Amino acid sequence: MSTSSTRRLTVAQALVEFLARQYTERDGQRHRLINACWGIFGHGNVAGLGQALLESGAQRMPYLQGRNEQAMVHAAVGYARQSGRLSAHAVTTSIGPGATNLVTGAALATVNRLPVLLLPGDTFATRPADPVLQQLEVPYAGDVSVNDCLRPVSRYFDRVVRPEALIPAALQAMRVLADPVDTGAVTLALPQDVQAEAYDWPEEFFAERVWPVRRPAPEPEALAEAVHAVRAAARPLIVAGGGIHHSEAESALKALADATGIPVASTQAGKGSLRHDHPCDMGGIGHTGTAVADDLARTADLIIGVGTRYTDFTTASATLFAAPEVRFLNLNITPFDAHKLGALTLVADARAGLEALTDALAGHRVDATYEAECRTGKARWEEAVSRAYAVDDSRARPSQTQVLGALDAVVGDEDVVINAAGSLPGDLHKLWRARSPRQYHLEYGYSCMGYEIPAAIGVRLAAPDRPVWALVGDGTYLMMPTELVTAVQEGININLVLIQNHGYASIGGLSQATGAERFGTAYRFRAADGRYTGDPLPVDLAANAASLGMDVLRAGTVGELRDALAAARASDRPTCVYVETDTADSAPAAPPAQAWWDVPVAETATRPAAVKAREDYDRHVAARRRYL
Template sequence: MTARTRRLTVAQALVTFLARQFTERDGERHRLVDSCWGIFGHGNVAGLGQALVESGQGPGAPLPFHQGRNEQAMVHAAVGFARQRDRLSAQAVTTSIGPGATNLVTGAALATINRLPVLLLPGDAFATRPADPVLQQLEHPEAGDVSVNDALRPVSRYFDRVHRPEALIPAALQAMRVLADPVQTGAVTLALPQDVQAEAYDWPEKFFVERVWRVPRPAPDAAAVTEAAGMLRASRRPLLVAGGGVHHSRAEEALRALVEATGIPVATTQAGKGALRHDHPCEVGAVGHTGTEIADELARTADLVIGVGTRYTDFTTASGTLFAEPGVRFVNLSISAFDAHKLAGLPLVGDARAGLEALAEALAGHRVPAAYAEEYSAGKARWERVVTAAFTPEDETARPTQTQVVGALDAVVGDDDVVINAAGSLPGDLHKLWRARSPRQYHLEYGYSCMGYEIPAAIGVRLAAPDRPVWALVGDGTYLMNPTEIVTAVQEGLPIIVVILDNHGYASIGGLSEATGGEGFGTGYRFRAADGSYTGEPLPVDLAANAASLGLEVRRAESYAELREALAAARAAGRPTCVYVATDPTPTAPAAQAWWDVPVAATASRPAARKAREEYDRHAVDRRHHL
């Protein structure tokens, strides 16, 4: 008796397969691949394009389709979606071979660095090679099997090229395994030769049965938990650093229970912000180069650091200078053994929620010294006064500074709003100052800090959480890089709110350039002056008019008072909206509380660079390896 089969093209089989994949955690089931973004060209239109339209795109479509405008932006949207869904559900992205495929590389790197799942389905060169070269085919003289999609290999967590129909079966199963794996997840690429996509094959029916990929909660080794608890009981100044893994495992309640029982203060990375509400007594704010004064002081004097779901990036460790106590030790709770072993820490390899619950049980009855709790409580209160001062203008009729824009937004948003940012000077201000009120309110992509992420990510977040107001905060530099998905938001009726802060250039890098001897070179959006430098008048670019031309309802704000009104009106608008404000460049944000290593010229003739090098050498001696 022969097994039942179904005759479909490779593309039709893939669409059918993807519609039947699910994740499950804690008894809750989710579509693993929720929908598919796409831009069609000759490399995928007759394959995946035909398969999607044949499967149906009405209500209840097996694999709903979203039309994008830029391939990189489609990946950003998919990443925003996956993060909002706690990595339990992802989206696919299909492009043609050639520039469509290579445009995926930046988005793929962002997804993999942030360990967020996205399925990439680029077309590829003909497997049968009927003619060489075909349109957009890369000819590599030393290797006939290389295509532009090979550029995706180093930024993908799994890569396969499906040269024959039957090869799709193991490739698709491996792709799902990686997407659902909390350790391995990131960008997954299945390169699909355009002729193979359209080729028919008799597929076994078992390939299309529903599959559930269970996401486990492995507990860390019991002996390691006991050892960690002993270290915590002996510690006089412990500090817990909460990273993005707290959110991914939905461990916020377990974290809150642990610190309320023990009094351990919690500092947060960019990805971990919101792990506790900003007003929780144990929450001391951001840590690292963009950290709060109290969090960084606790980090400098901590004798034990408990990292939970953090990668310990250079911003978190202040480039290896922050954790300065000579005898400081580390306990690292992470689902990834790679991260759990960083800084020569005691590794607790396991799920963040399971690990925090185990630690809480092992620490029953233990609390930090009362004097320590009083110290960080006083520091938290001092920093709250700093935040209030940065948010509050002396004159509400004046043009607001960037931190006052953040303060105006803070006054308007609700607990369920999502605020998205990724690059420029805003991430530093937001990390130090934003008052996070719920676990997913603060959405900063800082693993790759990719300009142009915010607007498409807002679309992805809104698709993942259709009832939550979503804000994309962008500077003029970021806006000019990637505004095109505004059209997608308008087309789909997604009421995202884009806030454009216009400061006539790359403010963050301009400030960094000044600090490192670069004298702000090439960072302003201005006409050339007589000496050839970009120091003339600001360019006459009207970003508000541009946003309106793409379909947004635009509100201009000339003062802080007008900004408050515009933000409130935008939140209530119920349609894609933009708030435009030209900011006062006067710095009002608190200075950095810790160092960041940006190398400075070792020799130079200009005084600015020589002075910057002196400052660099003064800090660099504090770098250390934790052994």
């Protein structure tokens, strides 16, 4: 690298200048890689990155003010996902609790393979006083700080202890963020004294750099094996994962399904890969899947996984794919995922691989009786969805599925629906009628309570013309409502659907099913026996949302809910629709789980519920198999 021309900047100033000149490029389209920086300033970064962001100006590196460090990462992840992983945000925090608050968000980003750049402050590299404020003292290692908590949840980690070390560290960080195989959370820990230190930087460091996001095609030999396997299969089933969306391969999947008639079932991350009314779309698969998709999975002789990680929800904890002769064909850009379940592998970009498969399978189509079976099963499930959404009396309090039905009637193709945790993911995966590739935004890799509201802000920043809905229960809302203030401050008109069901409904149901009798899962006063089985807590979450600056619409009936949702969608202000749901056993609900999920149950117990649950567990676990 030539040093004939240099520029004297602090480390923080140089990093901001560098980040402003990084781009990705795919299919001839260029995207700025780091489009903004979220931040909360403390003594670990206020005079370093804070000063650098101020000096660079909003046009160079836009700054976004957050209220919670974890939430800032969630917002960045929502932005990256909506941007197809081609653009991302940075997040800066001080050393100490600000930095450790990043860990949950970093884990979520890495689990879901979504890029985010973390820039936490760090303790002094020069150690002028030992210990300094918020320094973790480790007797056996002088170079450990709390930021080392981020190592296992980061795809790349470096601590920049010298100014010149920023150059290779920053380049490696960009490489990982832009790589569809390696991407996730990237952490550059920045000691606060180093951030403020000046250095003569080579001008070449600040040149525009384009990081190509290529579409590797499958190897011919592997493609030939895959084509042979598909042609030989009598009952093939495609499992569409999130990689289809990341690759923008939805049209290629549709072309393959149209040409071959192979049915498609989707993971949480892959839902929307086909439009809900496409004849080959069988809906969600696995523990939260549809009856038709899970029935097909049990009898399939070839599972074609495209861009999926095969989580335990997808495989029903290795009990779903039950045919003795079942084989797997995995198309994935990540070799680690492609080789799962002893599969034939197509290590390639999802779009390039699907296009190659479609061309090589020209003239091939599944048997007409199999197509008819899929159509019949799909029609039966559509009737089940309609029953779950149905309303007999618009003056009645809605159930949770009726809330989804009311929202289904309001949204258009362009809307985005965001959720991550509670009982909503199961209901949405089974029932939601996805109209477009980016409409269904479920974070179910980490299923993190508190994700939805900040993610909605990130999605709206990436797609300012799309109505965005954050769906949360009361448990999730209480985890992290603070970014509503950010939405109000920035005029980001997200829509929040806040469902009050007085506790952790999802875990309550799981607790009941596993013999734990809903212990500790309700938001209620203590009863005489010391358990939380008294009256519901007198909290007013709608008033809380209003106190944070949101417009709030209260809906007590199905009719009021419909009106409120329509008004929220038409509003240009951040709006909360608050509804208390009917949780009675007689209320309309989604069909029960169509496949098992392994949650270990007490092997020995005296309470009858736990004894019965263990008997059920032993029966299910006997069906588990290893796919070799």
